[in-house]
Amino acid sequence: MEAGPAADDRRPLLFLCGGAAMAVVSIAFAGVAGPPYLALQSLSPWVVTFAISLFCALFATPFVIFGRLRGTLESDARWERAVLWWAAVAVAVLAVAILCGLPSGFDADTLGGSVALVAGTEAVLVLATLIIWLISG
Secondary structure, three states: OOOOHHHHHHHHHHHHHHHHHHHHHHHHHHHHHOOOOEOOOOEOHHHHHHHHHHHHHHHHHHHHHHHHOOOOOOHHHHHHHHHHHHHHHHHHHHHHHHHHHOOOOOOOOOHHHHHHHHHHHHHHHHHHHHHHHHHHO
16 A cells, blocks of 8 residues: 555655654663763664664754745755754754753763764754855755
């Protein structure tokens, strides 16, 4: 049985909500599991799960925004707005990452520092992607 257009419209929202929810749950489980979180000798599987989940949520964001702008603008203008909102979301994630990392000094042996390093890196990757896209024309 093939999925119809309605199922395709909901898929990015599923990835966004599922990724965000799993990221939050992963932080809680990483806290319960305890250190080490992000070390060269040992890597917490919950930090890896957090990284994958946040990446999924971040990269689903422009598709959700694009779908919500349906009917208001033509396709190219909708993509431009969706990408601008995606940048705003990435900046917000970066700001939260900085706020989480400041108390611990971005120490990878602490949960806050590990989460901040991972989330900050992913937000910077999204912003770098957008800057390269902008420069390329």
